[in-house]
Amino acid sequence: MKSPAATVSRRQFLQTAAVAGAVISAPMIVPARVFGANERILTGHIGLGGQGNSNLRKFTNQAAALCDVDSGHLARAMKTTADRGRDCAAFADYRKLLERKDIDAVVISTPDHWHAKTVVDACDAGKHVYCEKPLSLTIAEGRKMVEAARSNKRIVQTGSQQRSSSNFRYACELVRNGRIGKLQEVHVGIARTNHPFKTSPPPDSTPPAELDYDLWLGPAPERPYNEKRVHYNFRFFWDYSGGQMTNWGAHHIDIAQWGMGTDDSGPIAVEGTAKFHPQMWHEVTESCRIRYTYPSGVVMTVGQQQPDISMGTKFIGDKGTIFVDRGKLTSDPGDIIQQPIADDEIHLYNSSDHHGNFLDCIASGELPICDVEIGHRSATCCHLGNIAVRLGRKITWDPAAEKIQGDEEASALSDRPYRQPWTLG
Known part of the structure; x- marks a missing residue:
């Protein structure tokens, strides 16, 4: 008998989800490059208010670029990363951040009306995405976000972190x-x-x-x-x-x-x-x-x-x-x-770290828990x-x-x- 915290493999997840009729119809995603032991996933952060700063702290070791339309928010976030030994580039316009070739993934913590546009643009720019919930402002936006992730073979994790509890x-x-x-x-x-x-x-x-x-x-x-x-x-x-x-x-x-x-x-x-x-x-x-x-x-x-x-x-x-x-x-x-x-x-997808699950899936090519x-x-x-x-x-x-x-x-x-x-x- 397994305990409530028993782990489950990707294959087991798909098998048990199929039994329950809940398989997500999507191809396995092949990452743009395989991250070796000496390589680091670098993140850019778009939106640095309250939740944006909280997410930034979860990714401090990966942070390489920060973006916010409010220079006060941006300055506070720059201090957060500097205090932790990270030297990050600063941007007011997220499109400039997406031009950075060294950024592997972006973390989006903007107001909801910006989620879809930044997610789609990030996927089109070849970036993986962690996006705060709710994923979209409208139903139509949500479907376009799914299509952008699939067509670009990008990992997109929704910030509904209760799934990792x-x-x-x-x-x-x-x-x-x-x-x-x-x-x-x-x-x-x-x-x-x-x-x-x-x-x-x-x-x-x-x-x-x-x-x-x-x-x-x-x-x-x-x-x-x-x-x-x-x-x-x-x-x-x-x-x-x-x-x-x-x-x-x-x-x-x-x-x-x-x-x-x-x-x-x-x-x-x-x-x-x-x-x-x-x-x-x-x-x-x-x-x-x-x-x-x-x-x-x-x-x-x-x-x-x-x-x-x-x-x-x-x-x-x-x-x-x-x-x-x-x-x-x-x-x-x-x-x-x-x-x-x-x-x-039935054993459901097991993650104990929502942000870590996102990084793991970038490396493995598996779909994230949310x-x-x-x-x-x-x-x-x-x-x-x-x-x-x-x-x-x-x-x-x-x-x-x-x-x-x-x-x-x-x-x-x-x-x-x-x-x-x-x-x-």
Whole structure:
């Protein structure tokens, strides 16, 4: 009997995933060059705010180039690397960083509206990519990101790092191996909206000298600068993000998809209700309750500010339940989470270091634990939920064709035009 932390080979992963119907259809990737014992993978870092600095610390030994449209962010990151003995080049425009031939991979921690463009351009430039979650701003962007990774044979890891935590993996293994019986429901709890507006928003103003605001906007619609819309506050506006649905949903829905075995698929119907800020000081949901129906009949309910749905992911079967969150793993009956997974049962991809897994896969050519296809499918669930509550009606989704059925207005929200001269693919 193997322990919950038992390792699994790539071959075993594909075999067991096939049994569960969750194989990602993608060729094995051959790296551009094989990294020998004396060679080092060099990374460039695009976006150096809070999460960007956190990612930078994970890759300090690889960092060779840094980029941010805010010179203050860039200066702080340069100090971080200098303090750790790294001499990094500095850029304001990510396209200049991508021209560097010595950069093997890029780490993208920009606001969401920049993810797709930088990922596609990086893949086209021959770079491997670690991109923060949510992978995309729209459903259409996500598919183009997958296509760019595959056509260029690049490794693209989505920053949904919960997949590299043993309690999340073990919870999903227990569900996939029938420990709670037939799966019937999944409850996903997401965080409340921590918007910055305690009083009315400040008036629009001139951008600060340290910020290239036009480049910060990039492909997003042009509008006047407002300090409460930029940097972390981007998360609260549809032009740049999808609120806590895409922020925390990209974590906990991702685990739900893993446990259901739907990494290459998704729901067939999405409907729900939401409340928004009465003065629209921000645009995203204040609270929501969204119901996703899957082809198997399993229903996933995503709740924000719902008293019966706790932050995290809860799997409900006809013989028990499993709840998992960061630092938490419980079950009913309680002995479910004490059960080992047998050798001949399903063992999911085992990674104990999300950032390290990315580097390992660049060297080996194997797909990472949260490959671009997986990140795209999880983000798609988030986007479908937002579309349903924004329009206030049920959305019918074809997960094979990746199309909203019979609703032109909803379909239009699955993509967004880019501000000229920016284009994607």
